[in-house]
Amino acid sequence: MSISASDVRKAFQYISRHGISPNRDSTKWDIIDPDTGKTWPPKAVLRVAYELARKPQPNVGGGWPTNEPLEALGFEIQLKGGLETSEEAEDLSDIYNQDLEETQRQRLINARLGQGGYRKALDEIWNGKCALTGCGVGCALRASHIRPWRDSSNVQRLDPRNGFLLIANADALFDKGLISFDDDGVMLVSERISDESLLELGISPAMKISVHRATVKYLHYHRKNCFN
Numbered sequence: 001m002s003i004s005a006s007d008v009r010k011a012f013q014y015i016s017r018h019g020i021s022p023n024r025d026s027t028k029w030d031i032i033d034p035d036t037g038k039t040w041p042p043k044a045v046l047r048v049a050y051e052l053a054r055k056p057q058p059n060v061g062g063g064w065p066t067n068e069p070l071e072a073l074g075f076e077i078q079l080k081g082g083l084e085t086s087e088e089a090e091d092l093s094d095i096y097n098q099d100l101e102e103t104q105r106q107r108l109i110n111a112r113l114g115q116g117g118y119r120k121a122l123d124e125i126w127n128g129k130c131a132l133t134g135c136g137v138g139c140a141l142r143a144s145h146i147r148p149w150r151d152s153s154n155v156q157r158l159d160p161r162n163g164f165l166l167i168a169n170a171d172a173l174f175d176k177g178l179i180s181f182d183d184d185g186v187m188l189v190s191e192r193i194s195d196e197s198l199l200e201l202g203i204s205p206a207m208k209i210s211v212h213r214a215t216v217k218y219l220h221y222h223r224k225n226c227f228n
Contacts, residue, residue, distance in 0.1 A: 003049045005073045009033075011049035012040065020044035028113070029067060032076045042066045042077060065106065088112065091149055104154070111157050114143035121160035131164045131209050132187075133202065142171035146218035148226065161214040169201040180227035183216050185209040190228060 012033040023044035030039035043066045050057035067077045095108045110116025122143050129136045144166045149157055156162050166174060173179045173193070180188045185208045189198065195205045211219065 002069070003046075003053050003055060003073075005075070007049040007053040008045060008070065008073055008075060009035070010052050011045045012036070012038075014048050014052060015040055015044060023047060026080065028080060030078055030080055031067075031070055032078060034075070039078070042070055046070060068102075087150070107158055108154060111143075112149060118158060118160060118163070119143045122163050122165040125160060126165040129165070130167045130170065132170050132207050133167055135167050137167075140167050141165050142168055144171045144174055146174075146215065147221045148175075151221070151225070156218075159214075161212055162218045164209065167202075170203055173198075173201070173203070174222075177222075177226040177228050179203075180223050181209050181211065181219055182223075183211060183219065185211040188223070188227060192228070 012035070016033075016036070016038065020041055023041055026041035026043065029042050031042045031045050032039055046066050046069065047057060071077055091112050092109065095105060095112065098105070100108070107117060111118035128138060128141075130141055135141070142165070144164050145152065145157070146162050146164065147156055152162065164174070170179070178190045178193045179198075182188060187205060187207050187209065189195070189205050198205055
């Protein structure tokens, strides 16, 4: 059983008075209340709308599965302030504008956000640990593409061999081309960063990474086009 636009408007009113608990604020998206101009986390609005309508809510995650039914009812979803000009926002906009089946669209969105099946595949490959440091703190790990998203086809974007599971520090360095790896997994360090700075970030220049044969082509691209 689905909800109506009236149910969503009632959810806006309820949240305005009582807040969004137990939901947390959204990190990516906001839904706009057309009557007040206020913005709220889409996931919280959807939950409250179903609760007020006394209807069972489908088991969906955040992001596109939450945004789509709200947009279908005529409500505007927008990126949170400050994200509109980010590279990630541009990539997400590109996905939305492609003529794709919804299943494929969701897989790409999740891959770009480091979630869903892509993240799960990297977790399995690397046993839930950073490929470089061995850190197993899940919230500190990032699903990092080797050949950058902007330079990859949709197939490459979803290929877990085009990815490493890295701690946030290593992910940032790899993304900016400050480190890379040769075909044997030996870490290469850019002249733009000192060994001392690496150590301050918890990364030793002597660290190595395990490289699967299917990953070699992606590392070739990273060394040629990203590392400097």
